[in-house]
Amino acid sequence: MTEPNTPRTLKTVTTATEVIDALATLDSAGVTALADHLGLSKSTTYTHLQTLESAGLVTKHGTDYQLSYKFLQLGEYVKHRSLLYQVGKPEVDRLADDIGQYCHLVSEENGRGVNLYKIRGETAVGDEYQAAKLQHRDRLHMTAAGKAILSALERERVEEIIETHGLPRWTEHTITDPDELFETLSEIRERGYAYNDEEEIEGLRAVGAPICDREGLVLGALSVSGPTSFLKGGTFRQAIPERIVSAANVIEVNINMSKQSDKLAGDQ
Incomplete structure (x- = not known):
């Protein structure tokens, strides 16, 4: 239950930022390694990676994902x-x-x-x-x-x-x-x-x-x-x-x- 003075947040956005932070820590990672690192299911991790990739925030090289140059521009x-x-x-x-x-x-x-x-x-x-x-x-x-x-x-x-x-x-x-x-x-x-x-x-x-x-x-x-x-x-x-x-x-x-x-x- 949300505390009265706690601002509402979107879990999907929170998870997406965790994926971004994890990629910054790991440098690059595949779905399985990233899911293990975050304690998420592979399907959830893959969905977030696909969403971030479509937004241009993540790029895929072989089977690994890494942060894109868009962060440099931002x-x-x-x-x-x-x-x-x-x-x-x-x-x-x-x-x-x-x-x-x-x-x-x-x-x-x-x-x-x-x-x-x-x-x-x-x-x-x-x-x-x-x-x-x-x-x-x-x-x-x-x-x-x-x-x-x-x-x-x-x-x-x-x-x-x-x-x-x-x-x-x-x-x-x-x-x-x-x-x-x-x-x-x-x-x-x-x-x-x-x-x-x-x-x-x-x-x-x-x-x-x-x-x-x-x-x-x-x-x-x-x-x-x-x-x-x-x-x-x-x-x-x-x-x-x-x-x-x-x-x-x-x-x-x-x-x-x-x-x-x-x-x-x-x-x-």
Whole structure:
């Protein structure tokens, strides 16, 4: 029985999304393997695959099915309609040119971090890992951009995210205690930027700053990541934070100016 405040959903659509997620996990799969993975009957799995194939979302190669390039087109559409991406990309490019490390533009959705854009600086390392991150959503509590975003959210929203996604440990430096996290978020709000000190990967550090609109709504965050051999001493503690905060402020100003331009255009 459906709970009173639970929104109605269509089971067929829910199952179709599960099929899509499974194909993304398995890369490609035949009907039997996919049915076993999902715990569905082969006939149900086949029907959903046929429906998704007719919609152009799935393609068949031999006996295996995989996601189609239509998702790439849809993803590009979603990305390019984002004002944060439109305005933030040029500044992220400049930051990568100046610093030479990986620079990231991140937004939050459903309690996880989404990498809208990232670019490799000339001396950056970890290409394979950084490419993989574009295909997954980040845990907010262990990345610099994620903690910067959390610091700009209401406490109740952060508590909801912790309740939903937990605080899993990835390294010995990962914050896994809610009280410690809230204390860290308070420090981030006070100084204006966040650190990731080997909390996601040992040997990797990052600095991030939130990006908010004029009403204080957090839109996302900007960050720079690099090996501890580069992000150390004054570079990690002062030079990069100052550059990150400045870049985030430029993006905020440009976003606000873009919104004001739209208002002026509509006021003619």
